[in-house]
Amino acid sequence: MELFARIFDSYVGLLSLFVIVFILGMGVWFYRFFMKKIEEEDKARNN
Numbered sequence: 001m002e003l004f005a006r007i008f009d010s011y012v013g014l015l016s017l018f019v020i021v022f023i024l025g026m027g028v029w030f031y032r033f034f035m036k037k038i039e040e041e042d043k044a045r046n047n
Contacts, residue, residue, distance in 0.1 A: 007013040 007017050
């Protein structure tokens with residue numbers, strides 16, 4: 001529990017938490033983006 005207290009209690013901890021959440025969100029966005037583009041490419045090749 002001390003870990004959570006450190007993350008939410010200090011400025012550096014909040015910045016670190018923001019960076020971690022941002023990177024995870026960016027990973028999800030890129031995954032969905034690339035999967036959509038691959039699907040569009042497959043549809044274009046099959047036509």
